[in-house]
Amino acid sequence: MATIHWFKRCVVSEVTQVFFFFGCYQTCLPESIIIGTKSFSRHSSLTVDRQYFRSAAMAQFWKPGTEKPRLLDDEEGGVLFYSASPSSSHTYGYASLEKQRQRLPVFKYRTSILYLVETHSTTIIVGETGSGKTTQIPQYLKEAGWADGHIIACTQPRRLAVQSVAARVAEEMGVKLGEEVGYTIRFEDVTNSDLTRIKFLTDGVLLREMMDDPLLSKYSVIMVDEAHERSLSTDILLGLLKKIQRRRPELRLIIASATIEAKSMAAFFQTRKRRPQLEGEDRGLQTEPAILSVEGRGYNVQILYVEEPVSDYLRATVSTVMSIHDNEPMGDILVFLTGQDDIDTAVQLITEEAQNSGKSSLGMIVLPLYSGLTRADQDLVFSPSPRGKRKVVISTNIAETSLTLEGIVYVVDSGFSKQRFYNPITDIENLVVAPISKASARQRAGRAGRIRPGKCYRLYTEDYFVNEMSSHGIPEMQRSNLVSSVIQLKALGIDNILGFDWPASPSSESMVRALEVLYSLGVLDDDAKLTSPVGFQVAELPLDPMISKMIIASDQLGCSEEIITVSAILSVQSIWISVKGQRELDGAKLRFAAAEGDHVTFLNVYKGFLQSNKSSKWCHKNFINYHAMKKVIEVREQLRRIAQRLGLALKSCENDMQVLRKAVTAGFFANACRLEPYSHNGMYKTIRSSQEVYIHPSSVLFRVNPKWVIYNSLVSTDRQYMRNVISIDPSWLREAAPHFYQQQPLNANRL
DNA sequence: GAGCACTGC
DSSP, rough: OOHHHHHHHHHHHHHHOOOOEEEEETTSSOOOTTTTTTTTTTEEOOOOOOOSSSEEEEEEOOOOTTTOOOOOOOOOSSSSOOOOOOOOOOOSOOOHHHHHHHHHHHGGHHHHHHHHHHHHEEEEEEEOOTTTTTHHHEEEEEETTTSSSSSSEESSSSSSHHHHHHHHHHHHHHHBTTEEEEETTEEEEEOTTHHHOOOEEHHHHHHHHHOOOOOOTTTTEEEEOOOGGGGHHHHHHHHHHHEEEEEEEETEEEEEESSSOOOHHHHHOTTTTTTTTTTGGTOBBOOOOEEEOOOOOOOOOOEESSSOOOOHHHHHHHHHHHHHHHSOOOOOEEESSHHHHHHHHHHHHHHHHHHHTTTGGEEEEEEOOTTTTHHHHHHTTTTTOOOTTTEEEEEEEGTTTOOOOOOOEEEEOOSSEEEEEEETTTTTEEHHHEOOOOOHHHHHHHTTTTSOOEEEEESOOOOOIHHHOOSSSHHHGSSSSSSHHHHHHHTTOOSHHHHOOOOOOOHHHHHHHHHHHHHHTTBOTTTTTTTTTHHHHHHOOOOOOOHHHEEEEEEHHHHHHHHHHHHHHHHHSOOOOOOOSSHHHHHHHHHHOOTBBBBHHHHHHHHHHHTTSSHHHHHHHHOOHHHHHHHHHHHHHHHHHHHHTTTOOOOTTTTHHHHHHHHHHHGGGGGGGETTTTSSSSSETTTTTTEEEEEEESSTTTTOOOSSSEEEEESSSSSOOOOOEEEOOOOHHHHHHHHHHSOOOOGGOOO
């Protein structure tokens, strides 16, 4: 392909001599802590590289058994760096497991960690993947007696991590999972209230627990793991834990992360300046956070940068993969691109290129990886590559944190990912391709060093990495719609949302917008307090507040069974299988299509699924995602239980779809749109802000264009597309939200 | 007639 050669030619022609630079520095520590590694130096040795890359720095990850630099920097930031003294040896039943435990890097810090937790309210532990912090620290705490009469909690951002870590710890302790060691995730509580002493849980579950027990009084130590990811729920949790600490000085917090800005996190938990006479300090408990750094266990990853910025990262990706395959020893390749579109194209281009070049096609298996794939397709990437073959996985961010692939030796990093951004003025969340942060780049590179030393090819220049890439991404909190977060805080009795102490404050526009939406839903009153009962009921449901409101309205309208089904379907990613050739999918959709719109279509799919006896074959035949439907069933059951607890009547409207549409209107009235009169291209305008929007072609109402519709969400590409659309009668709007629409020109006769 | 990074309750 001529286009691919362009990249090679261009670079080759400009590279006359290439240098190798060697430097030894630790990428696993935040810059603020590395200041003491004086040995860091860069000396260049002249080598001609046959690649088109310049090896600018060797990212040296610490290996077990090597001495690490020690430093003490307690001048300002409160960084305590303890020397690694061997812990006293203990003997436990499981010899081989015990040996393994002692070989983990974190073991050398056992005494230091216990000392810090004993003497400090908050301990920040920085440790790379493989340091063993997640599995070992809860055990150390238990061995030291922190579980006597209390529970040790360890939170994770993801369900899978909770399950696997809990299983591992139970195994190491030689106990049955669910007894002394347990875990809780949504839909699964594998704990025993009498026996469980170490409990793993998602941070979202811990937030929910706070609704019943605001001070989290059954926990003695709470370890918040992967805090560097700065997810929405982690940040809310950190803000709330800081508040709890003031009421419960004896509670110990451990904030664990890979590449956190340790000092800024420490500054967040720094309370001394504001309250010089904290109760805890009288008892020798330091309220100033301690920071401890633990080395990881990855192998060296050599970082290579492009000499010149690439104009087309897709082409650059293809030629880089081909070059690795032709020139480098065996080992699988992991490529980070942005989304399904790019990935499918890259898979195709690489496959073609390999076939054209003849010999190299023999040894390559090229596989896509993104969440929209079916389970079977995702499993392909986990099967070991056949002898003599090189596996090339082209992935989204899913391989950065959520999934770990073994056998990766080479990483190709495009430097981009899709990120969500929220505009509080237009109230629209956009998904845009944006440059990643240094922290992400390091995380991606680290994926190459899991089994042996690897290489990471960055499709951007070193100068760009050093001077332009931001060190950490923007926390999710500052990129999201905050309605769900605000209602959670309200439910926990946080009245002053605008004054809440966040690890990273969201814009006041976002918060004001969230308050407005909640007010219009009747969830907050004039004093911005939760209304009773609607506000409390909405807060209790683990859903977007607009969906929760829809459920509550369905009680009066007598269609709660149907609305709960619709809610469950709206809260899973997509019930349709994503296929490249969409013809068949469109045909399949037609079988379920309802004139009223997508919500009713969903109901038809659900009914069909039940009639098929929840058959996976039936799903396959109808282009429906079986795993998504199973999740729908689970979510639906949970919602029914909560609805009953809230005193809502579970009732079916049978075939009266008008009440169902009214219930949807009660939750989503703010998303009402009117077809522009005389519009020939299906243009709608939102009632609230006269924004130009169109029905998404995936909707059953595409080209049907009813005069009045309500959408569930907007997707913006070159146009604003409404997804999941239902037709309504405009008179229902004022009925559902009189205050919201009192000044809006709703006269349908104007059409 | 177009496209949905990834989590989580």
